[in-house]
Amino acid sequence: MRIAIAGLLHETNTFADGLTDYAAFEHKGAFPGLLKDQEILQTLRGVAMCTGGYIAVAEKSGMELAPLIWTFAQPSGTVRHAAYTRLSTELLDKLRRALPVDGVLLDLHGAMVTDQCEDVEGDLLQQVRSLVGPRVPVIANLDLHANITARMAHAATTLIGYDTYPHVDYTERGAEAANLMAAILKGAVNPVVAYRQVDLLIGPPRQCTLQGPMADAFRLVHELERQAGIISITLAGGFPFADIRDAGVAVVVTAHADAALAQRTADKLADYLWSRRHDFRVPLTPVREAIDYALRTKRGPVVLADGSDNPGGGAPCDGTVMLAELVQANVPSAVVAIIVDPEAVAQAHRAGAGHQATLVIGGKTDTRHGSPLTLTGDVRWVGEKDFVNKGPMMTGMRVRMGRAAVFVVNHVEIILTENSFQPFDCEALRCLGIEPRERLLIGLKSAVHFRADYQPIAAKIFDLDTPGIHFPNLFKCPYRRLRRPIYPLDEIPANHGPIRS
Secondary structure, eight states, X not given: OEEEEEEEEOXXXXXXXXXXXXXXXXXXXXXXXXXXXXXXHXXXXXXXXXXXXXXXXXXXXXXXXXXXXEEEOOSBSOBOHHHHHHHHHHHHHHHHHHOSOSEEEXXXXXXXXXXXXXXXXXXXXXXXXXXXOTTSXXXXXXXXXXXXXXXXXXHSSEEEEOSOSSOOOHHHHHHHHHHHHHHHHTTSOOEEEEEEEESBOOOGGGGOTTSHHHHHHHHHHHHHHTSTTEEEEEEEOXXXXXXXXXXXXXXXXXXXXXXXXXXXXXXXXXXHHHHTGGGGOOOOBOHHHHHHHHHHHOOSOEEEEOGGGOGGGTOOSOOOHHHHHHHHHTOSSEEEEEEEOHHHHHHHHXXXXXXXXXEEESOXXXXXXXXXXXXXXXXXXXXXXXXXXXXXSSTTOEEEEEEEEEEEETTEEEEEESSOOOOOSTHHHXXXXXXXXXXXXXXXXXXXXXXXXHTTTOSEEEEBOOOSTTOSOGGGSOOSSSOSSOBTTSOOOGGGOSEEO
């Protein structure tokens, strides 16, 4: 069997300033950039991504892969439609030249938005379907933060989302999609899909599957998947920072030749999520309160999650609110990872390692994440740095910091970088000679992904109450296009019910 594979991933924060251009998908920054043809197999073989799962299954089973394009752009603002058109045109042209194929596997995100299209994945899936015809299976993997639409569910043969946040099951979900493709082509499975949308928004910390209501929800997902006739269940928490009609929670259930079973199961899961809606509210802690806890207990590391400035959700990663509090508190041992600030990096490089310098740090992208800080301290290290993720998430992926610096102010180590990336892996510190286990406080520009590598070593974790465009308090998001009413933004009558089809 010959299977076309491709990847087009972007998580679009429509509240971010500016438009995301084609160059962002080409850019070989923290991620590999735009890969084409055999380069996809060479680069992603053994890497913990869904496409890595496709490759692993294919090499084990003898499945022939026809790689098209693959790109993962750093989460950012609304995508320029011309950029998406250029990428999708290249993908579809390569698919057209690869025909005939027995199936198509797509590694997508599910929350990409352009200035002309709210539902990019739905558009792409529909175009792929039109090209290959109604009988060729088209299976897409989606992020747990996908905003799944009816168009997406109807265009694909099925959709398989991640089961984990932090996302530590990329490879498994890609392998699941590839194995399901093989089963369909062998005639062992006849998939039918039920799609349900829930009028519920969930802030990122409460989408974490390690604890709380989302952990309970996925226990139910796995229980329901054990039913005879159920092939797979996708529960998407949604990406609430995309101001589109269909943002929020959705459920996709795939059953074997039994549409009624798929629908009953989707309804049961949607009802459960709606019944737990009050439990998904996000508790946040003021920065100073979290610092005082660490100073009082003297047990570390205490992790401060500055999720509002999370570059993994489109924020600029140059916010200064957390950093200002740490410097002012004069804590005995702290590190902040990372502040993306090419200008400050250049200043540090000009000063040189081992010298004192006065740098203007952060607050340069917009006015929503804190003001620039003028700080005097010691430049401990300057250079250019890459590292390879060794933790449970995106294991094996090479991350390019670009030029970077370690700048120390009042016992606070500030990691400054040129390239933007979410510092969820401990290697982001260790590659610079900073051992996280030895620090009292660790400030991370991350919402949840850091928990995969940091939770086992953390004495305490706080979700911070800081400003930004990835702010877990969704009441502060200036929605204009989102469907209403929706919980928790609106008071909804008890008889409203959870579902929109």
